[in-house]
Amino acid sequence: MQHDQGVNPTPSKPSARVALLGTGNVGKAVLDRLAAWTGTPRGASLALVHAGNSRGALRAGRLCPADVRRRLLDGSPWHADPVLANLSGVADALAGNDPAHRIIIDATASSEVADNHPRWLAQGIHVVTACKLGLGTTLERWQAIHDAAAHGNARYGDSATVGAGLPLLRNIRDLQAGGDTIHAIAGVLSGSLAWLFNHYDGKKPFSEMVDEARQAGYTEPDPREDLTGDDVRRKILILARAAGVPLASDEVEVESLLDLAGRETGQDRHGARRDDSVVPPPLEALLQRRHRDAAARGAQLRYIARLQNGGATVRLETLDATHPLASGAGTDNKLAIWSDRYRDQPLVIQGPGAGAEVTAAGLLDDALRIARSTPD
Numbered sequence: 253m254q255h256d257q258g259v260n261p262t263p264s265k266p267s268a269r270v271a272l273l274g275t276g277n278v279g280k281a282v283l284d285r286l287a288a289w290t291g292t293p294r295g296a297s298l299a300l301v302h303a304g305n306s307r308g309a310l311r312a313g314r315l316c317p318a319d320v321r322r323r324l325l326d327g328s329p330w331h332a333d334p335v336l337a338n339l340s341g342v343a344d345a346l347a348g349n350d351p352a353h354r355i356i357i358d359a360t361a362s363s364e365v366a367d368n369h370p371r372w373l374a375q376g377i378h379v380v381t382a383c384k385l386g387l388g389t390t391l392e393r394w395q396a397i398h399d400a401a402a403h404g405n406a407r408y409g410d411s412a413t414v415g416a417g418l419p420l421l422r423n424i425r426d427l428q429a430g431g432d433t434i435h436a437i438a439g440v441l442s443g444s445l446a447w448l449f450n451h452y453d454g455k456k457p458f459s460e461m462v463d464e465a466r467q468a469g470y471t472e473p474d475p476r477e478d479l480t481g482d483d484v485r486r487k488i489l490i491l492a493r494a495a496g497v498p499l500a501s502d503e504v505e506v507e508s509l510l511d512l513a514g515r516e517t518g519q520d521r522h523g524a525r526r527d528d529s530v531v532p533p534p535l536e537a538l539l540q541r542r543h544r545d546a547a548a549r550g551a552q553l554r555y556i557a558r559l560q561n562g563g564a565t566v567r568l569e570t571l572d573a574t575h576p577l578a579s580g581a582g583t584d585n586k587l588a589i590w591s592d593r594y595r596d597q598p599l600v601i602q603g604p605g606a607g608a609e610v611t612a613a614g615l616l617d618d619a620l621r622i623a624r625s626t627p628d
């Protein structure tokens with residue numbers, strides 16, 4: 253599968269036609285970034301022709317991103333026309349008479365949209381995605397995406413799926429392209445949990461902080477996806493598969509924070525869900541105690557994913573302050589990669605790993621790389 257790495261800037265080629273799916277936290281930030289590029293070469297290289305969400309869609313020869321954004325803010329109706337809103341019509345929106353690239357930007361968390369990635373790729377439409385459900389769930393879907401991209405000679409821009417656009421996948425691929433085998437990777441891959449554990453002091457309820465992280469746009473649309481470890485499971489799967497270890501989803505051993513609390517009290521996750529709080533009282537108590545114990549020895553709580561010896565784990569760890577993965581602030585993700593050339597000391601990449609702006613930037617970096625390449 254071709255990824256979005258080749259850059260071949262050629263002035264005066266037709267603008268790539270772009271469809272944006274999803275106008276939530278990330279999609280809005282994509283629109284803001286596109287609006288800020290109006291009248292610039294970057295803006296000229298990407299023509300937004302379709303913007304859709306679960307309510308409907310807008311479509312035109314060239315949509316004005318600022319207008320689309322305004323219509324979201326003022327609540328103007330979006331066409332609920334099934335032809336426009338229906339995913340099967342998105343490819344039509346991208347059709348044109350010139351050989352311009354066609355790009356779908358997926359800023360949804362929708363499995364239905366991810367199901368369509370292989371179909372679009374097979375049609376030669378490039379897909380750029382923040383959604384991890386394409387590469388980070390079943391091996392069958394992951395394989396279908398690879399096969400379809402090869403068949404359609406299309407690219408799959410996945411920078412935003414892990415690390416919210418940090419160059420994690422790119423470095424793993426570059427190392428392998430240079431002849432290295434990836435031996436192991438380990439890191440903090442959840443921006444929301446990093447933010448939570450960086451700010452939690454055991455005084456303010458963890459549940460309130462989860463709500464703050466949600467409002468700041470760091471969590472998944474459903475924060476339980478972060479707390480159960482499902483989001484990190486998908487990310488370590490995406491990294492592992494890119495590193496040449498084709499793990500199935502259930503081969504990742506995940507310690508869900510929700511189950512962790514349930515195990516202590518004998519209440520299962522479903523029992524905990526019935527009281528309708530995202531962070532049930534047993535988890536509050538458990539985190540308070542784990543935080544107090546860690547702080548007493550100057551250590552940090554970190555939710556760590558590891559790929560080693562062909563297996564992967566995700567769990568809450570207490571790391572000494574001097575541990576290479578312990579440092580970091582805000583939503584920082586931090587990934588250590590061991591390979592042939594980085595055998596003793598790993599390559600370490602760190603930076604903000606959640607948030608609408610960085611994610612939108614990662615998506616549009618991928619889209620620009622595609623737009624600047626020569627259509628095949």
Ligand SMILES: NC(=O)C1=CN([C@@H]2O[C@H](COP(=O)(O)OP(=O)(O)OC[C@H]3O[C@@H](n4cnc5c(N)ncnc54)[C@H](O)[C@@H]3O)[C@@H](O)[C@H]2O)C=CC1
Binds near residue numbers: 307412
């Ligand atoms: N928030 C972050 O820091 C990061 C988020 N992501 C990913 O970005 C994606 C979007 O996240 P948010 O913007 O926070 O979600 P959100 O819930 O704010 O927005 C999702 C959008 O998708 C739309 N949508 C749902 N089904 C659709 C369909 N069938 N067709 C068209 N649109 C549809 C919804 O109407 C909504 O506009 C998720 O997959 C998330 O995992 C990735 C990296 C970082």
Ligand SMILES: N[C@@H](CC=O)C(=O)O
Binds near residue numbers: 415443471
């Ligand atoms: N919910 C995710 C957002 C980015 O993928 C996270 O917390 O990292």
